[in-house]
Amino acid sequence: MTPTNDELFARAQAAIPGGVNSPVRAFRSVGGTPRFLVSARGPHVTDAEGREYVDLVAGWGPAILGHAHPEVIAAVQDAAARGLSFGASTPVETELAELIEQRVAPVEKLRLVSTGTEATMSAIRLARGFTGRDLLVKFAGHYHGHSDGLLAEAGSGLATFALPGSAGVPAEIAALTLVVPYNDLAALRGVFAEHGDRIAAVITEAAAANMGVVPPAPGFNRALVELAHAHGALVISDEVLTGFRVSSAGWWGLEAQTDDASTPDLLTFGKVVGGGMPVAALGGRAEIMERLAPLGPVYQAGTLSGNPVAVTAGVTTLRLADAAVYAKLDEVSAVLQRAVSDALAAEGVAHVVQRAGNLFSFMFGDAVAGGVHDYAGVLAQEAWRYPPFFHAMLDAGVSLPPSVFEAWFVTAAHDDAAVSRIVDALPAAARAAASARPLA
Numbered sequence: 001m002t003p004t005n006d007e008l009f010a011r012a013q014a015a016i017p018g019g020v021n022s023p024v025r026a027f028r029s030v031g032g033t034p035r036f037l038v039s040a041r042g043p044h045v046t047d048a049e050g051r052e053y054v055d056l057v058a059g060w061g062p063a064i065l066g067h068a069h070p071e072v073i074a075a076v077q078d079a080a081a082r083g084l085s086f087g088a089s090t091p092v093e094t095e096l097a098e099l100i101e102q103r104v105a106p107v108e109k110l111r112l113v114s115t116g117t118e119a120t121m122s123a124i125r126l127a128r129g130f131t132g133r134d135l136l137v138k139f140a141g142h143y144h145g146h147s148d149g150l151l152a153e154a155g156s157g158l159a160t161f162a163l164p165g166s167a168g169v170p171a172e173i174a175a176l177t178l179v180v181p182y183n184d185l186a187a188l189r190g191v192f193a194e195h196g197d198r199i200a201a202v203i204t205e206a207a208a209a210n211m212g213v214v215p216p217a218p219g220f221n222r223a224l225v226e227l228a229h230a231h232g233a234l235v236i237s238d239e240v241l242t243g244f245r246v247s248s249a250g251w252w253g254l255e256a257q258t259d260d261a262s263t264p265d266l267l268t269f270g271k272v273v274g275g276g277m278p279v280a281a282l283g284g285r286a287e288i289m290e291r292l293a294p295l296g297p298v299y300q301a302g303t304l305s306g307n308p309v310a311v312t313a314g315v316t317t318l319r320l321a322d323a324a325v326y327a328k329l330d331e332v333s334a335v336l337q338r339a340v341s342d343a344l345a346a347e348g349v350a351h352v353v354q355r356a357g358n359l360f361s362f363m364f365g366d367a368v369a370g371g372v373h374d375y376a377g378v379l380a381q382e383a384w385r386y387p388p389f390f391h392a393m394l395d396a397g398v399s400l401p402p403s404v405f406e407a408w409f410v411t412a413a414h415d416d417a418a419v420s421r422i423v424d425a426l427p428a429a430a431r432a433a434a435s436a437r438p439l440a
């Protein structure tokens with residue numbers, strides 16, 4: 001007999017800490033049993049009980065074309081048939097690097113890694129190696145993966161579980177990261193005034209989307225580049241989530257930063273560049289990137305870096321992501337933003353739609369209804385309204401991120417039928433949010 005999600009979760013919990021291989025999957029903040037997925041196609045995922053859901057997680061971002069796009073699958077099958085991993089250079093790696101460099105002008109040289117965590121970790125080491133400085137500045141509520149120096153006041157799972165940081169990070173390492181409120185140039189100026197000659201880099205999500213969506217204030221990214229450069233520090237723009245999702249040139253493309261004064265020195269990518277397989281990258285000014293081994297003294301390596309099957313998925317995805325794909329992502333995103341907002345308004349639920357390109361999320365309560373600009377604002381919301389909203393959608397066959405602190409992700413495969421199913425589910429979900437009460 002087919003095991004249920006409950007049975008699979010019980011078995012997983014016996015074998016795997018918390019039953020999950022990444023904490024946000026555990027449904028801890030929304031309650032209930034995670035769905036164990038067995039397949040995904042187009043805008044849908046299917047669980048082990050055979051139930052199909054319209055998906056608004058999209059593998060946490062990569063699936064811009066929808067799941068299991070036939071051309072991506074065919075290319076991956078073809079690559080796999082020629083060998084899974086060579087531990088040597090392949091032509092397709094250069095193809096992916098060239099594709100990214102053609103689309104994102106500040107990327108003159110690029111190195112492939114396997115996860116976003118590796119990309120940001122290596123970018124930080126490179127920034128330290130290049131500048132000879134030790135301090136790193138990050139913004140509260142931003143998430144850059146789970147390396148030691150980046151977990152202070154981080155978003156994603158740490159926001160979901162209200163963790164200020166992680167055990168196991170030595171105090172000496174944590175002390176090298178200075179955390180500043182997002183969109184607060186005065187605070188950033190203060191940190192540079194005090195520590196300017198020790199700061200190697202500022203790392204920022206190009207547009208924050210791991211505390212829910214919180215876009216940079218107009219001019220913020222430019223001002224932070226100018227400030228950092230005035231103090232001899234680098235800027236790492238983390239586009240792991242936004243890169244090739246919000247436009248064919250990522251967030252950098254949307255802000256159309258064309259002059260040197262507003263150009264980040266290093267950029268990191270993940271998710272879409274792997275088309276659903278483990279590929280990520282760091283890239284930037286050649287002069288900096290060439291400090292990486294074997295050319296320079298900054299060591300960085302990986303057995304699976306540039307894996308030919310994974311990179312084939314990324315190259316094929318980027319090639320298929322034409323203007324029509326981005327237009328569709330924008331269109332579906334706009335329709336859903338409006339539909340959710342209307343449904344919540346109809347039930348009298350105070351809320352705000354937070355958006356950055358086609359990324360969006362909702363925050364609840366009068367305290368946030370005017371818009372949220374930083375992590376303190378995010379924490380002021382009535383987060384307790386989300387679990388009943390989430391479960392009403394799930395019951396109606398719509399899979400949302402299992403945390404109010406995550407973005408919603410659409411795909412170009414969200415056709416009218418998928419969108420209608422989401423829209424039809426909204427009135428009951430909005431009623432559930434309206435009747436929610438804070439946990440005692």
Ligand SMILES: Cc1ncc(COP(=O)(O)O)c(C=O)c1O
Binds near residue numbers: 115117144146210240
């Ligand atoms: C902006 C950002 N940076 C870095 C990461 C880390 O990527 P990964 O989960 O692939 O390690 C993520 C997502 O997890 C992310 O959203």
Ligand SMILES: N[C@H](C=O)CCC(=O)O
Binds near residue numbers: 022143156157241406
């Ligand atoms: N917010 C994270 C990535 O963007 C969610 C993915 C994870 O850490 O499991």
